[in-house]
Amino acid sequence: MLPRSTGLLINDYTSFWPAQTLLGGLYIYEFLVEQFKAVKRGWLSFTHQISSINSLMLTYSYKYVNDCVIITSVMDVKNTFFKGIKPADDGSRSAILQTRVGRVMTPIFMPDGTRGVVKSLTPEQVESTGVQVVLANTYHLHLQPGEQVVSALGGVHGFGKWRGPILTDSGGFQIFSLSKLRKITEEGVEFKHPVTGEMRLITPEKSIQIQLELGSDMIVAFDHLTGLDNKSRKDVLEAYERTHRWLERCIKEFERLTVDMPEEQKPILFGVVQGGLDKELRRKSLEIVQSSNVGGIAIGGLSVGETKAEMYDILNFLTNYYDNSPRPRFLLGVGDPPDIRYAIEHGIDMLDCVLPTRNARHATVWVAGDKKIHLTNSKYIDDNSVIDPGCDCYTCESGYSKGFLRHQFKVKEPLAGTLCSIHNLRYLVRICEEYRGGQPA
């Protein structure tokens, strides 16, 4: 329960209608109090049915600042799953993505919880950063402990206790990046189990089956990825063509397995655009994916070794060919702040990356201006300042000094990685929030 003294501030949200004009602060406060019983701190968005006013379904995003509740956005939502798309002058767009377990606001950054959890963080800590969606990896969970086990333990939600939406990767990337022994055929990819040594076959159908059994809310088609080595045009072309053949099989399998599900209970399937750095292939690939029966468009095969300029070039190029269908665009594997900004300003709605959490565990954190610092540097040994005084993450607001964090990293105390993961995630989420129609106070 919020203390009576807690005030309510509503941002001047000119780009969003009609909440702040229709509803007085007091009115919102009345029902927010009920909602806040469950969530003590965070930026979770939630919806509330206001029966007295036109039966509007509104989604609110809020945060605490100095013990005040601040509504950072209020949006009207209809029934389709990607709604309220609002383009901005800078090329970005904000919207609401409706999943079967809740709505999230885009643009959105999604941390990778490879094995069912974001490393070193509890779900509550992840929530506190404003993260709305978490990724899990099909490849890892399939190998260990297996999708049947995860399913028996309540699916990815019950398993890792993340209440928000979960997106699973197809497993394709890991097979290509982590498995030394692998054989790619038209049927699928055969690879050696890294632990048991036995050969496993993952097909497009199998990947969809696993992801559905895991209980994921958003799933990704099994694609053929190139770009990890010096690739020839022939390889790129082959991967590109195979990706599209596999996409058809993924869609068919997805439709078969979800045919009896109510529409609102179906996960969202993302098709993957490939084509390497070849613009013609990229354009055609986008065209093919967009003309397919998929709920979302994923851009794959970037941030895998090419230069930033090359990646930017492709992202910029693709903006000319996105269609008008209300589908989210998901850029796979990008998490460097400047890259995130560039992607969002070129029409990307969703991104995931291991960078914030991996860097954090290795003592590298972002500070204002997208600069990164190494907390283990000796100059921080007696530095009593927080990572970033302008940051509102738990770590910075609690006052953990750089000197303290440096010491904990030096003695390998895991808490240091946890605290910095919270900071880095918050940093990326704040970038996304800047594009959601306005900046929180």
Add this chain to the structure above:
RNA sequence: GUGCCUAUAGCUUAGUUGGUUAAAGCGUCGGGUUGUGGUUCCGAAGAUCGAGGGUUCAAGUCCCUUUAGGCACC
């Protein structure tokens, strides 16, 4: 007092019958990381081999003296 053992980078050690710029781990310092093989990866600095003398073309390696620490015996 006598005998024996040890002494190599900040720490712990490797250095083969004496043979090219004395090696490694940890630590220190710096960097990398983009659909995550948990506590990672890469690089750098850092040693006049306890000290002094001798033998030899050549000594961390052999000899002598000496210093410090350890063990054993008087």
